[in-house]
Amino acid sequence: MATFHLNINGKKHQVDVDPNTPVLWVLRDHLNLVGAKYGCGVAQCGACTIHVDDVALRSCILPISQVGNQTITTIEGLSQNGDHPVQKAWLKHDVAQCGYCQAGQIMSAAALLEANSNPTDEEIRTAMTGNICRCGTYVRIKEAIKTAAANS
Amino acid sequence: MTLIKTKYNRRSFLKVSAAAGGGMLIGFNWLTSCTSPVEEGIPMPNEWFEINGYIKIGNTGLVTIYSPNPEIGQNVMTSMPMIVAEELDVKWDHVVVEQGSLDEDAFKNRQFAGGSLSIMRGWDVLRMAGATGRRMLLEAAAKEWGVALSDLTVSEGIIKEVNGDRSIGYGAIASKAVGIEVPEEVELKDPKDFTLIGSFQKNVEGPKIVTGKPLFGLDFKREGMLLAMIEHPPAFGMTVKDFNRDEIVAVNGVRDAFTIDISMDDPGFGNENAFPQMIAIVGDSTWQLMQAKKALKANWEIESELENSEMHAQRLKRDIDQGEVQETRKDGNPEAAFTKAAKVIERTYTAPFQAHNTLEPMNFFAHVTTDKAELIGPTQTPNSLRESASKLLGIPEENISVDITRIGGGFGRRLYVHYGLEAAAISKKTGAPIKLIYTREDDMTHGIYRPAYRSTYKAGLDENNNLIAYSVKGVGFREGAIFPNRFPAGAVDHYAATKLKSETNISTGAWRAPRSHFEAGAQQAFLDEVAEAAGKDTIELQLELLDRAKNNPVGEKYEYEADRYAGVLKLVKEKANWGAEVPGVHRGFAAYFCHNSYVAQVLDLVMKDGLPVVKKVWCAVDCGIVVNREGAINIIQGGVVDGIGHAMYSELKFENGVSTHKNFNTYQLVRHNQSPEEIEVFFVENDISPTGLGEPGLPPAVGALANALYKATGQRYYHQPFAIANQDQNAFDISRTG
The missing domain is CATH 3.30.365.10 (Aldehyde oxidase/xanthine dehydrogenase, molybdopterin binding domain)
Known part of the structure; x- marks a missing residue:
């Protein structure tokens, strides 16, 4: 066990956990931030995607000991009022079916647009390939990203 | 004009009462025909025969529709209330939809069990409930003003006199409508007059989904709750003999470890089991339990043949004739x-x-005490779970509550109730509220x-x-x-x-x-x-x-x-x-x-x-x-x-x-x-x-x-998966590439 000081969604947190604990479980079990989802535990599905200093990472394989001073953003902190351009576009295109993967999809999409404000279809496909949607909402995800790109 | 009856064999499909906090509450049986989660040939689950849907017309005019349907992503939490709102004649933005639980009242209406409701489909029931509310509100307004029903019209929740100036909103008359007798039959709208049905409406839970709100079973938390994981036998055909319990309970964060058995003599609908006996580990955090699973050393016993894919192909080749x-x-x-x-x-x-591979792995919360059980989680068949849990725990069904969370994918997988039963068995043995979580590997290798x-x-x-x-x-x-x-x-x-x-x-x-x-x-x-x-x-x-x-x-x-x-x-x-x-x-x-x-x-x-x-x-x-x-x-x-x-x-x-x-x-x-x-x-x-x-x-x-x-x-595709399988008509039963 070790103590870690974290900056998550602009707030400071302190946790006392095994240094190998993935950030996902620190968020979900210790800090009650359950927006990032568990889907596979091996960085294959993207449901757990968060931002670490604006880069989209799979929190299920990121040990808490590697976070250091970097800031963490989760879906809960992506915007104050759920009005990030990507979130708004997700609602406009009514993307979700079961909704379980969508927090991860949104976090990947937001990071993509942060790095590339006007991605091509091909760039969207490549960037989003790490996020599985079992309900198959990929067509809407692509359209929503294009809308968000136009509005941000 | 289409009329629909509100009674069958003198029994009413509806129950109307005063709503807490003012207004009118209409209870009815909310069928699930639009969702068709159950395949032909499987008996209709009992929950289809109970009063479990409610419309509340509050005295502010806000209409709350409690939808008991399991929401697995098919969007019934939006579409089915739309049917009610259409016939009730209210503006969609004055409607709030909430996930209803399996209400305790359901047990007071057990006389509904049987075939009586099978004559009606969900579509009709939802329309009837909305239309009955509309008619009773109209009757209340007619009585209040001393005019005939035919003197009134209604649109978007506002009742107006045809030849007069008076108008009143549903909210203002709702409390009085409670005193109106439920009509024997009500008129349904002509589909040509639908304004809401057939329109484009967004998922009512969209805003919660895009902001990461705790909606799913895996997100559920209760004060004092412990976490639990299972380890099932590694192969179909195997069962648990023993395991290194002393070493496992010594793992940091582990409270207990034991074997559970959820098999029963007379399994009901949905009680398919991949592995009725397995090891359960209870502890404080998910990661610690995952470490404990890795430290498990178990002895398994072979009970029946260990099968493989070639064997399956040969059996199918034989049995297509035999x-x-x-x-x-x-x-x-x-x-x-x-x-x-x-x-x-x-x-x-x-x-x-x-495999089904719902993205949310199997999970369930259970709090079992000596005479009661509370079960909460993602299930498509809450009543089947309650029935089987009653048999497993020896607790009468009326003392078992089952609440449904939003479901992170179904695809048929959550028709089966074993993971809810496993949670119940673990909670009973632990004597504490627990939430069972499957790892992805547990989920994929423990399939139906x-x-x-x-x-x-x-x-x-x-x-x-x-x-x-x-x-x-x-x-x-x-x-x-x-x-x-x-x-x-x-x-x-x-x-x-x-x-x-x-x-x-x-x-x-x-x-x-x-x-x-x-x-x-x-x-x-x-x-x-x-x-x-x-x-x-x-x-x-x-x-x-x-x-x-x-x-x-x-x-x-x-x-x-x-x-x-x-x-x-x-x-x-x-x-x-x-x-x-x-x-x-x-x-x-x-x-x-x-x-x-x-x-x-x-x-x-x-x-x-x-x-x-x-x-x-x-x-x-x-x-x-x-x-x-x-x-x-x-x-x-x-x-x-x-x-x-x-x-x-x-x-x-x-x-x-x-x-x-x-x-x-x-x-x-x-x-x-x-x-x-x-x-x-x-x-x-x-x-x-x-x-x-x-x-x-x-x-x-x-x-x-x-x-x-x-x-x-130029190649015909006979064998799935198309990207991998050898497509030769003659070679498929012997060898497969990939």
């Missing part, structure tokens, strides 16, 4: 007709086991799988290339993927269909559009090959057959309506501009009827770097009245992606009883870069009561893909 026959149909004399035919085509199709199938189709053409004989026989574990009375039954003079079963000790069950997803792909690929042999356009061949079925049907009744079937073929043909050839674009067509809905699809693909890319899929759908157009399009699109993905990429193999695929690094699910680039959906507009949408979009996609792949590669 298996137990489950269902047949025969018209004319197919054997003689095949002998006389100028051309005979025979093809065999296969598909492997598949889509079984492997094998079907052989045979067609006979006469010298004029008319289809004179058609036969199909199909075998699967538990059930063959054959529907003897579906198309082309009724359309061919000499017809035979035989459904057979084979045996396995691997647990199998319903998987989105059970059996239909395989039958559609195989049948539609076969008919495409037959059309080619006959020198006919594939759509024209099927239209000819449908014409025959309609005008001069062969044999006993068949399941589909030939007109509606032909309708979707013609619609997709027109919308996709079928027949127009674009260089480099390869087109496939397929259609299918299941869950009372008709879907036809045209799929365009191109080859890029040697791999197929699906450019666009056109879908023509006849599901009767479309309730929520937005949600309907979304679910059809999802079905197309699901169908393409599983036919193309997914398979589960077994070696020595062990699933060789354990996570998404080896089990391939369709990803963004493999998804169609565009999917356009068209509906046949009619006034027929709505039918299933969650499943019918999937099956034709398999056939349309196979047929487009053939155009692109």
